Amino acid sequence: MLEITLNLYEDKKDPYYVQLYRHIRQEIKSGRIHAGTRLPAIRRLSEHLDISRNTVEAAYLQLVSEGYVESRPRSGLYVLKLEEDFSFLEKVTNQEPGRQDAEEIVETKPAASPVLRCDFRNGTIDLSSFPFSVWNKISHQIMQEYTNSLSLYGDPQGEPGLRHQLAGYLRQSRGVRCSPDQIIVGAGTQQMLLLLCQLLGTERQPVAVEDPGYNGARSVFSELNFPMVPIPLEEDGIDMEYLMKSEAKLVYVTPSHQFPFGMILPIHKRIKLLQWAAEHDRYIIEDDYDSEFRYQGRPIPALQGLDKSGRVIYMGTFSKSLLSGIRISYMVLPESLISKYKDKKAFLEPTASLIHMQTLERFMEEGWWEKHLRRMKNVYKKKHAFLLSAITRFFGERVKVIGQHSGLHIVIEVNDGRSESELVRKAEEKGVKVYPTSPYWITFDTQLPPRLLLGFGGLSENELEAGIRLLKEAWT
Ligand SMILES: Cc1ncc(COP(=O)(O)O)c(C=O)c1O
Structure with missing residues (x-):
């Protein structure tokens, strides 16, 4: 298929990816895009429509997850045959000249899909299980006590008191060795990755990623034009031989609970990974997104705790352990990068909310977090x-x-x-x-x-x- 062309409108309710996904879905349902058709490549369509690759990727992912298209290895995305007869939609479209009108009629038809159970x-x-009353009480106190400081943005690295609490928690429960000064707090892992990639710059490309792996991280690398080297997984995690033969200068891994397949990187591979980074001046991004929750066996300490050469950038989040909507995540930079951060990026204002950070700090300090x-x-x-x-x-x-x-x-x-x-x-x-x-x-x-x-x-x-x-x- 050559191209897909549509009018995209600035609309807060329906972002571009929703408009694109709806358009393609409608074309498939009406038979204007036939089963077996290959959809345009993400890069080409994004250039054609002058939208980001992430937008196209998000629209395509939605179509895949709803079963309209499927991904074929090394080939692309192909339209699947629909079992239902959607030809009535074609008639509606033909009767109604305005595209917008026709779609509205289709969209407002009584929902045929079953109730989500x-x-x-x-x-x-x-x-x-979230302790709303405690959280609300602390948050209320913060609002009352800090009236003046709340009119400021706060420390670019995130509230010092929260970083102090975090450094203690990370050492005790995850074996991460760091000072509060090495921590940067921000609004989500992707924000942290964006900042990190900008800090590392082009000399840290290409980046190796687990295949399969976390698409949220991949979309950041792709948005910043970091070429990616997919590294296959073995039964026990990333294939080290493959990584060592690659040209990668940086690797993103989820060693304590591989996303999505859940394996734990064994100690011999951790050591090899650290050696690879130390001997070749490479960095490892360790995403430790949900390892607080381990139901069998001993806790697995973070890779960062084994690192003697300052090659690991540790990332964590409160999204799983506390509340996803709170949007507080953090990264721990090795000494070499923290000084670079202070030189080059400390002008950036914090992205996480001062009120939430201060509430969380006290929540931790008073023992509620534990x-x-x-x-x-x-x-x-x-x-x-x-x-x-x-x-x-x-x-x-x-x-x-x-x-x-x-x-x-x-x-x-x-x-x-x-x-x-x-x-x-x-x-x-x-x-x-x-x-x-x-x-x-x-x-x-x-x-x-x-x-x-x-x-x-x-x-x-x-x-x-x-x-x-x-x-x-x-x-x-
Ligand atoms: C591998 C991985 N890392 C990080 C996150 C969380 O990211 P955030 O801190 O932006 O909520 C997720 C969320 O599902 C994830 O799967």
């Missing part, structure tokens, strides 16, 4: 065990669980002859949302059995039970 979305947390973490470990441990037992009860050996015993999601492998998109669609027909793992790959191999991601943090045991039961009905 269970959403196994990744990244959701158990809100019912208490909350202890509580959440039990809550998620129970949910995790419940989910695994429900899968065994309903599916027995038919479904294999991958990457268990840690974090707030699991991956299941369903080897029953159906494709990933078919499984997603069948589940959706029963009102259950499960998520494909193919978008996390750069070089996706369709020969692999389909694997689906199930986030469980925000679901109750009843919802987990109902969700797995409905999946059984959907896939029988």
Whole structure:
């Protein structure tokens, strides 16, 4: 397919990626884009429409997750054949000359899709266990006490008191060795990565990434035009031989709980990784996004704690352990980079909210954070065990669980002859949302059995039970 052309409108409610996704979906439903058509490459379409590659990628990901298109290895995205007859939409479009009008009629038709009964979305947390009253009380105190300082932006690295608390917590619970001065707090891991990449500059390219791996990090690298080297995974994480033969000058890894497949990088690979970085003057970005939650065996200390040469940049977040909406994440820079940061980037104002940072600081100082973490470990441990037992009860050996015993999601492998998109669609027909793992790959191999991601943090045991039961009905 050559190009896709449409008018894009500035609209806060419907960002560009939604408009693009809707347009392509409409073209597929009406048959104007046929099954088997290859969609334009992301870079080409983004140049053609003069929008970012992220926007096109987000629209494409939505189409993949809804089963309209599928990704084929080293080839691209192809339109799938729809089972339903959408030809009536064509008639509506023909009768109505204005594109906007026609789409509105289509969009406002009574919803044919079933009610959403269970959403196994990744990244959701158990809100019912969040200590709202304590948080609100502290936040209220902060507002009353700090009237003057709240009119300022605060320290560019994030509140010093919070960094002090963080340094203590990271040392004790994750084995990270750092001073508060090495920490930068900001509004989300992607913001931290953006800042880091700007700091590292072009001499740190290309960057090696796990394949499959976290697409949120990949989109930052791609936005900043950092060439990426996909490194395949072995049973126990990143393929070190492959990495060592590559030209990469930087690597992004999730060693304590590989995203999405959940393996833990063993000590011999950690040592090799650190040697590779030390001997060749490379850096390692360690994303330790959810390792507070480990349900079996000893806690795995962070890679950063083993690093004697200052090659590891450690990243963490409060999104899973506290509240995703709070948007507080952080990175720990080695000494060499912190001085560079102070030289080059300290003019940047902080991105995280001063009020939230000060609230969090006191929340930690008064011992609430420790208490909350202890509580959440039990809550998620129970949910995790419940989910695994429900899968065994309903599916027995038919479904294999991958990457268990840690974090707030699991991956299941369903080897029953159906494709990933078919499984997603069948589940959706029963009102259950499960998520494909193919978008996390750069070089996706369709020969692999389909694997689906199930986030469980925000679901109750009843919802987990109902969700797995409905999946059984959907896939029988
Ligand atoms: C691998 C990985 N890193 C980081 C994050 C969290 O990012 P943030 O701090 O922006 O919420 C996620 C969220 O799902 C993730 O999967």
